[in-house]
Amino acid sequence: ATRPKATTLFGKRGMSLEEELNDSNQYYRSQSMAVVYKKPTPIQIVKVDYPARSQAVIKEAYFKQASTTDYNGIYQGRYLDFEAKETKNKTAFPFRNFHQHQIEHFRACLQQGGICFVIMKFVPLQRLFLLPASELITRWDAQADGARKSIPLEIVIKQGYEINYQLNPTIPYLSAVDQLIAYQVKRSN
Amino acid sequence: ATRPKATTLFGKRGMSLEEELNDSNQYYRSQSMAVVYKKPTPIQIVKVDYPARSQAVIKEAYFKQASTTDYNGIYQGRYLDFEAKETKNKTAFPFRNFHQHQIEHFRACLQQGGICFVIMKFVPLQRLFLLPASELITRWDAQADGARKSIPLEIVIKQGYEINYQLNPTIPYLSAVDQLIAYQVKRSN
Numbered sequence A, B: 001a002t003r004p005k006a007t008t009l010f011g012k013r014g015m016s017l018e019e020e021l022n023d024s025n026q027y028y029r030s031q032s033m034a035v036v037y038k039k040p041t042p043i044q045i046v047k048v049d050y051p052a053r054s055q056a057v058i059k060e061a062y063f064k065q066a067s068t069t070d071y072n073g074i075y076q077g078r079y080l081d082f083e084a085k086e087t088k089n090k091t092a093f094p095f096r097n098f099h100q101h102q103i104e105h106f107r108a109c110l111q112q113g114g115i116c117f118v119i120m121k122f123v124p125l126q127r128l129f130l131l132p133a134s135e136l137i138t139r140w141d142a143q144a145d146g147a148r149k150s151i152p153l154e155i156v157i158k159q160g161y162e163i164n165y166q167l168n169p170t171i172p173y174l175s176a177v178d179q180l181i182a183y184q185v186k187r188s189n
């Protein structure tokens, strides 16, 4: 048997964060642990050809701005909703990675009782965190009062939950979700 | 004030079932009652042009089979997952409108505790129902034992919840969801 290469611990070779999460979601579904999918990219279709005897071909289309976040689904009766983001920054996560409509979507889902978060990757550090959406929203809103336009790494470490890459699932984010839920339950008691 | 036309009661003029549901979901979001969206159609992109100084143009792409259902979201802490389907049939809803992977997706979501259903429209009758996914699955599975390949209207009436078109939201399906939840709570006690 070949031993897994050490690099595997930093994510599967050449996979993007999105691919790693899709891979992890597939694992979670196969184990009946959760049902979570990446939403398809919204496309504005302008022109479609229907060649005889073969499948329809889209000939002109444009990328549309997504109105929500990247991922949603269900885990043990709870609605999960999250966004995945990477940064090349080493000390803080810049807000320019987020859009106002994503913040509003998080706000609406939190109000309905959803479990909402960001999975953020500091690429140069090879460190991954689950940051609760509530923390993101608080700091996003504070920008209007002149607060900084990024979240410092030390805050992400303190308010978030670090996720360590492993073999299967590549990104075991449900363990971090368990911690977030346990924290919320404790706070509400 | 103009009186709403009688035809409005049969859905907004010229709208498809999907458009009516999108419209209803927008209403529910605007009233902070639920956060539900139609998932974008999955597309396999083959060729993209990046013209100088203008937005990317998709030049070749294909429609992909969706792996899940049409709609999902959150309502009062509960995960909702549903498919919308129309038939021209007057007496039964044919199974050919469903795919095996949609049935499996419902099964997986129900196992996680989701609220799963089909919104079915009998177009010639202008009648709309919410049918619980559990009922669909039972009858789908029975096909293997030679049972019929459709669900009779009388079963949909008996096991489902009729939804009457109204002005806003056009399709007030959350009332039917409330009935489904109340029924499940009663059964589990």
Ligand SMILES: [Mg+2]
Residues within 6 Å of the ligand: A070, A083, A084, A085
């Ligand atoms: Mg993303």
Ligand SMILES: [Mg+2]
Residues within 6 Å of the ligand: B070, B083, B084, B085
């Ligand atoms: Mg459909």
